[in-house]
Amino acid sequence: MKKVLLVLFLAIMLLVPLDGYARTYSAVFEKASPEEVINTLKRETGLDFVCTKELLNSAKSPVTCNFTGLTLDQLLNRVLSVNMLLGYEVVDNTVVVKRPDAGADYVQGEIKGVVYDEDENEPLAGATIIIDGTDNITVTDIDGRFSFKDIRALNPVVSASFVGMKPASIKVTPKNQNALRFELKTHVTMMSEVVVTGYQEVRKEKMTGAATTISADKLDQRFSTNVLDNLEGRVAGLSTYGGKPVIRGMGTFQGATSPLLVVDGVPVESSLSSFDPFSSSDLSAADAAAGALADLNPYDIESVNVLKDAAAAAIYGARAANGIIVITTKNAKKKDKIDIDFSANLTVYENRNVDYADNFYMTPEQQV
Known part of the structure; x- marks a missing residue:
């Protein structure tokens, strides 16, 4: 019986001040009585506590809590108010423990x-x-x-x-x-991205495959007339060899090695004149994918989603064995409202002087 009572009423009290710019406390109470809690707070905080025996008898008991890194105000509030159901007031270096205020719930x-x-x-x-x-x-x-x-x-x-x-x-x-x-x-800031697979739009947290989303705002941060050049360095696993895109290396030997390009849900390779579906060579397919990307106006793109793993093949089949680049173009946002985006690029080149005399070249007459 004595062992059972010892287990039930065991109180472990620890208040550790942590040195630093602001003094903080860690408090652990396990089945502690209100008197033990008040005595430990008084000893470790250095403050005087004023309370009556009747008030402590009315407090919630025993006290069990575990806190770390608390300030003095947080410590008193969580131990006295939350766990003991008592009110308190700090006057200079004295804590007056009292009954809860009338407006307390x-x-x-x-x-x-x-x-x-x-x-x-x-x-x-x-x-x-x-x-x-x-x-x-x-x-x-x-x-x-x-x-x-x-x-x-x-x-x-x-x-x-x-x-x-x-x-x-x-x-x-x-x-x-x-x-x-x-x-x-x-x-x-964490879940604003939506992955567009071409067939559906999936919220980022529900997407099981490996995908990277590049928004129009990110594309505008880096000026490039070629979308592929803009994506390189932003998408992990995407690189270019000879102007041709490759995602996570080459994933097939006999089939097309370039990623599948999908614009607004429609694969665009078959519509390009440079793509020969009956050709055994992958050169035309790679050129077609790279050429189609280069033909897109970066300012018309709303988002670019790069699907990089085997989950992409589950959507588009074997042609997506080397990944998919899904591009969504901009469209109207609000009904009965017209939004116009205007951008202008100015490029200045040095005027090349091609005069024969100024460049020490002979004219045909002089050469003869």
């Missing part, structure tokens, strides 16, 4: 809610849900729902997070504790 019982993907308006399964400042953590089920049982918390804040999406937080009150609703937004 004390939540008791079950907290539950649902998480949605705002873009697709569908439940989000596998999202991480946590009550801030505590070790209460869970994940949403297949319907995007979550719940916490037997919660006692003062001014609790529940946060939801998911890979590729912006985290969100909601303050829990007795009125909304059973109907929390999170609508997570896609993180624009």
Whole structure:
């Protein structure tokens, strides 16, 4: 019986100040009593704590929490307010522990809610849900729902997070504790890219194959009249040999070794006069692909998607064994609205002096 009591009431307390520009603390309490917590805070922070015995008896007990790298304000808030359900006020070097303010929200019982993907308006399964400042953590089920049982918390804040999406937080009150609703937004800087395969548009995070997307803004950063020259150095695995594009080396011996070029969903090789579909040589196909890229106006391109692995062959067949370059051209963005993009390039060359006398060449008469 004594061993069981020792395990249940074991308290491990550790507050470690970390030297630096701002003093921070790491705190670990496991099944600690309120008196032990206050004494440890007093000893390690160097502050005086004023509280009554009755107030400590009314605090939530035992205290179990694990924090690292907290400032003094964060430490007092998470230990006293969140985990012990007590209010406090710092006056000079004294911490006055008191009952929660009248306007504080004390939540008791079950907290539950649902998480949605705002873009697709569908439940989000596998999202991480946590009550801030505590070790209460869970994940949403297949319907995007979550719940916490037997919660006692003062001014609790529940946060939801998911890979590729912006985290969100909601303050829990007795009125909304059973109907929390999170609508997570896609993180624009992380998941703004859309991969165009020629048949469909796939969001970057749902794309299983190896692909690189180059937007029109990136193309404009480097001036080049040839799209292929603009892509080189931007797409890993793409290189040119003799003006012909090669993706991840040569992937076939007998077939065409150049990547398949698709413009607005249509393979363009067969429409080029230089491509001979009955020729056994790959020279015409490579020239056709390189020539078609050179013929495209860089300012008409909305995006370039380079598909580089075997998943591309699953879409277009054996002809895509050496990769695919999918180009999407610009089109109208808004109905009943005309957008005009104008660009001008000025190239200055030195006027070559071809006069025979000035270049010490003889005229035909002088030569005769």
